[in-house]
Amino acid sequence: MKLSKLYSNKPECFQDIIFESGLNVxxxxxxxxxxxxxxxxNLGKTTLGHLLNFLLLAKKxxxxxxxxxxxxxxxxxxxxxxxxxxxxxxxxxxxxQNATKISFKKHEFAQQNFVDLAEDTWDHxxxxxxxxxxxxxxxxxxxxxxxxxxxxxxxxxxxxxxxxRDVFQLRKFMGKHADWKPFLSHIxxxxxxxxxxxxxxxxxxxxxxxxxxxxQNEFGGSLEDISKxxxxxxxxxxxxxxxxxxxxxxxxxSQDKEHTEQLVNMIDERIAxxxxxxxxxxxxxxxxxxxxxxxxxxFHPDDAERLFKESGILFAxxxxxxxxxxxxxxxxxxxxxxxxxxxxxxEIDDRLKEVNAELDTLGKQRSETLSFLNETNxxxxxxxxxxxxxxLKADLSSLERQRDSLRRLQELRTSLRRIKxxxxxxxxxxxxxVEQQNADPTCLFSSIRLFFNEIIEEVIDRKALxxxxxxREGHLEFKDEILDESGNATSxxxxxxxxxxxxxxxxxxxxxxxxxxxxxxxxxHDGVFESLDDRKKENLLNVIxxxxxxxxxxxxxxxxxxxxxxxxxxxxxxxxxxxILTLHDENEQGRLFKMASW
Amino acid sequence: MLRPTKHSHxxxxxxxxxxxxxxxxxxxxxxxxxxxxxxxxxxxxxxxVLFLPALSFLYLLGLVEYRPxxxxxxxxxxxxxx
Amino acid sequence: xxxxxxxxxxEQFEQLIVFLCQRLLGISVQGFAKGPDGxxxxxxxxxxxxxxxxxxxxSGTTIIQAKHTNGYNxxxxxxxxxxxxxxxxxxxxxxxxIKKLRLNxxxxxxxxxxxxxxxxxxxSEIRYYISTQCNIKQESIYLCGLEQLENWLKTFPDVPxxxxxxxxxxPLIVSPDDLSDIIQALARQKNxxxxxxxxxxxxxxxxxxxxxxxxxxxxxxxxxxxxxxxxTPIIRTFLAAPENMDLLRMYESVVEEFQLKxxxxxxxxxxxxxxxxxxxxxxxxxxxxxxxxKRLTRIMLFYMYWSCDIGELGDAETD
Numbered sequence: 001m002k003l004s005k006l007y008s009n010k011p012e013c014f015q016d017i018i019f020e021s022g023l024n025v026x027x028x029x030x031x032x033x034x035x036x037x038x039x040x041x042n043l044g045k046t047t048l049g050h051l052l053n054f055l056l057l058a059k060k061x062x063x064x065x066x067x068x069x070x071x072x073x074x075x076x077x078x079x080x081x082x083x084x085x086x087x088x089x090x091x092x093x094x095x096x097q098n099a100t101k102i103s104f105k106k107h108e109f110a111q112q113n114f115v116d117l118a119e120d121t122w123d124h125x126x127x128x129x130x131x132x133x134x135x136x137x138x139x140x141x142x143x144x145x146x147x148x149x150x151x152x153x154x155x156x157x158x159x160x161x162x163x164x165r166d167v168f169q170l171r172k173f174m175g176k177h178a179d180w181k182p183f184l185s186h187i188x189x190x191x192x193x194x195x196x197x198x199x200x201x202x203x204x205x206x207x208x209x210x211x212x213x214x215x216q217n218e219f220g221g222s223l224e225d226i227s228k229x230x231x232x233x234x235x236x237x238x239x240x241x242x243x244x245x246x247x248x249x250x251x252x253x254s255q256d257k258e259h260t261e262q263l264v265n266m267i268d269e270r271i272a273x274x275x276x277x278x279x280x281x282x283x284x285x286x287x288x289x290x291x292x293x294x295x296x297x298x299f300h301p302d303d304a305e306r307l308f309k310e311s312g313i314l315f316a317x318x319x320x321x322x323x324x325x326x327x328x329x330x331x332x333x334x335x336x337x338x339x340x341x342x343x344x345x346x347e348i349d350d351r352l353k354e355v356n357a358e359l360d361t362l363g364k365q366r367s368e369t370l371s372f373l374n375e376t377n378x379x380x381x382x383x384x385x386x387x388x389x390x391x392l393k394a395d396l397s398s399l400e401r402q403r404d405s406l407r408r409l410q411e412l413r414t415s416l417r418r419i420k421x422x423x424x425x426x427x428x429x430x431x432x433x434v435e436q437q438n439a440d441p442t443c444l445f446s447s448i449r450l451f452f453n454e455i456i457e458e459v460i461d462r463k464a465l466x467x468x469x470x471x472r473e474g475h476l477e478f479k480d481e482i483l484d485e486s487g488n489a490t491s492x493x494x495x496x497x498x499x500x501x502x503x504x505x506x507x508x509x510x511x512x513x514x515x516x517x518x519x520x521x522x523x524x525h526d527g528v529f530e531s532l533d534d535r536k537k538e539n540l541l542n543v544i545x546x547x548x549x550x551x552x553x554x555x556x557x558x559x560x561x562x563x564x565x566x567x568x569x570x571x572x573x574x575x576x577x578x579x580i581l582t583l584h585d586e587n588e589q590g591r592l593f594k595m596a597s598w
Numbered sequence: 599m600l601r602p603t604k605h606s607h608x609x610x611x612x613x614x615x616x617x618x619x620x621x622x623x624x625x626x627x628x629x630x631x632x633x634x635x636x637x638x639x640x641x642x643x644x645x646x647v648l649f650l651p652a653l654s655f656l657y658l659l660g661l662v663e664y665r666p667x668x669x670x671x672x673x674x675x676x677x678x679x680x
Numbered sequence: 681x682x683x684x685x686x687x688x689x690x691e692q693f694e695q696l697i698v699f700l701c702q703r704l705l706g707i708s709v710q711g712f713a714k715g716p717d718g719x720x721x722x723x724x725x726x727x728x729x730x731x732x733x734x735x736x737x738x739s740g741t742t743i744i745q746a747k748h749t750n751g752y753n754x755x756x757x758x759x760x761x762x763x764x765x766x767x768x769x770x771x772x773x774x775x776x777x778i779k780k781l782r783l784n785x786x787x788x789x790x791x792x793x794x795x796x797x798x799x800x801x802x803x804s805e806i807r808y809y810i811s812t813q814c815n816i817k818q819e820s821i822y823l824c825g826l827e828q829l830e831n832w833l834k835t836f837p838d839v840p841x842x843x844x845x846x847x848x849x850x851p852l853i854v855s856p857d858d859l860s861d862i863i864q865a866l867a868r869q870k871n872x873x874x875x876x877x878x879x880x881x882x883x884x885x886x887x888x889x890x891x892x893x894x895x896x897x898x899x900x901x902x903x904x905x906x907x908x909x910x911x912t913p914i915i916r917t918f919l920a921a922p923e924n925m926d927l928l929r930m931y932e933s934v935v936e937e938f939q940l941k942x943x944x945x946x947x948x949x950x951x952x953x954x955x956x957x958x959x960x961x962x963x964x965x966x967x968x969x970x971x972x973x974k975r976l977t978r979i980m981l982f983y984m985y986w987s988c989d990i991g992e993l994g995d996a997e998t999d
Contacts, residue, residue: 271853272853272854272855275854275855275856276855276856278857279855279857279860280856280923283923284923
């Protein structure tokens, strides 16, 4: 995925920006002498990055410049044209006024202008925000990011000024590590599932410990008492059942025949319903087991064929796909459904157990009900029993309450132990994975590492190290270090001096490692040449050009005072083609938005 | 498959489930496979059996596409009233 | 009729007769066992408790036979059961065996039970016939038909319970599993059945004729409806369930086949009930699964008829 064109419904205030597929330069020229000394110029080169982020469906934030100055931007509607992996295009339309309603249109050719496109010509018009995210995520098809959406990593493509403080942790990741570390480990080639579940397990342990404390506080008592209590309960329960059965029977027998018949009918109906349910459960169970066994498909090609033929007969002329496509569609849809099948199978098995148990009970009930015999002279017994029953029930319920809290405590402790064990296993798995990735020179992580070092070395002539290791809590730590001539880590100084460079290098290294995969292929770097000396600027520009040639779309912004030196006196540093936007400070026309600064 | 027979229940046919799917997808534009399937399962007895044929049928008519990245079904048909 | 005897298996019917005879003759009635010549008899040796009366009970060796039929509404004097001319009727085959037992002094009294109707004149005719053929005194022969059997079971209400009889109107729980088994069993049988009538028609038959074909006797139709109509919705629901699409296809092929075999040039006098009964009998004989689910098989066939999958092609009318 690359950027192709950015435009708005007000070209007089915001000129169309056409992106090239390689290097793109946004140049801000400071032409007025009184402005030369200023640090910030507000021409809008940084704003461009924010705007791209907005069109790539950033959440609506009232502090965002478009909403902060609603009076100025109310009428604006922006359009971003993206090139997809398969070479086709998609245009995203997002206005300021209804910023949570987004429209999409797929198309085959670049450089369209959809400002006046009729509503019903959009593929999806004014779709609510969450759905829009799903639609765009589906169409971008960046499967290398799975299970995350394209939004998760967008910060590495569009770093804002605040994102250059740390190579790995973007500003939006200021929250819990559990929110971003798994993702970062995923794109750097580690097993993210393990890391995700590691964080989950840690959270579970915390929760369970809290629960344990609560139970301890509300009910003292030790686990030793449990078997004694269980024993007493068992005895009392047996007694209760005996008496209850007698009373039920008594109740029952005092009913008239009509009642009995009604009862039988009710039981029969229930049995029939359950039978039907059991049947379809078993049928589904069999189907699922078959498809799991064969690791095969859930659809039957001959069924598909029948459907195809019938559709052809009944809907002649409306069929848009051929049979091969239908088969491919079915295959795509039913592939890799194993996990979901397993889950379904579990549900079915549970339900079947329930149904079978209930059927057993009903069967017994039915035969008892049908064959009930008259007993006589039970009235005295009845009175005695029902009195005893009341006492029994009261005893039992207090005992059961005690037992239940003890049991809960027991369960909690058992499951705590289990989770801790799992956590340890996970930790070893993660360690193993990290070791393997570190040791394997051909893996993704090693490639990123090498590219990263290559870039730094070329620019500042020092080696740089990307490092991933487990800390004492069992969490992954990502580190970046610049080494001195003898190969030792330097003081942190150079690290901060070159932080921006390190971020740039990391982003480029990752993009390069993913060049042939379903991954974004663009990056926007704001002010990359700042605070580098001329020599290093030149080196970095060479790197950037080389990466553009590899097929990465690099968009850089700079102020003319940060320009690298000309290598040839008669030649500008950047060609006409490469500069996609020139901003200047002479008047409003030089700004990204041709209006007074806000 | 498509044509109801003397013994079929009008609600439990591929055509009917297709219509349910179409209604839903036109409204929501895109939906995860699993969720879609659950919806249909809730709405019709035996809907889970008819789900795949119904989806295939809509696909044949060019009204839906499958998106592997998000494991979702997207509505790709026109927007005039059906 | 309180019980659907035709839906019992032969063994169940025998069991019922044993329990009944234990009341009539005595507790030591020995159950039905294969004799050396392959016939199945039950036996009682001693003095009977009640039969034919307390004051003059039988004493000696009583041989008991039970002849069960799957047929509904059959009677003793139908040629397949008793015919003086036929050598292959049920009774004709039994006569030599009884004779032999009599000769070997292994039979003093003879009882024959069947779930067929037994009219008064037929009773005396058949009794006389057995008596003369086998040399047994007429008063030592006892024939028991459907009506008498019903009376006995009223007298001894615990007997049907012991034999696990379900009353005709007892609720039947139709389970989809059974339906599935039955349809599959029917499908297995569909190609092996002979033509139920005769050759397929060469000419298209007229409407009038077609309607004549479906002469189902009023009484039979009513009885069938009373028993089975309430169960048809379950079958309808079952066949309509999408997960049973394969079974529905199977069902359709079965009815097609049956239709071919039934609706052919039928003789005018042949009532449709006979055809159905013949089909049922054939199916029970051929398939153990169907034999195990007699009632459900009948319901299934009734459903076929009711929803006009077999038989005439108009709408089945209710009255």
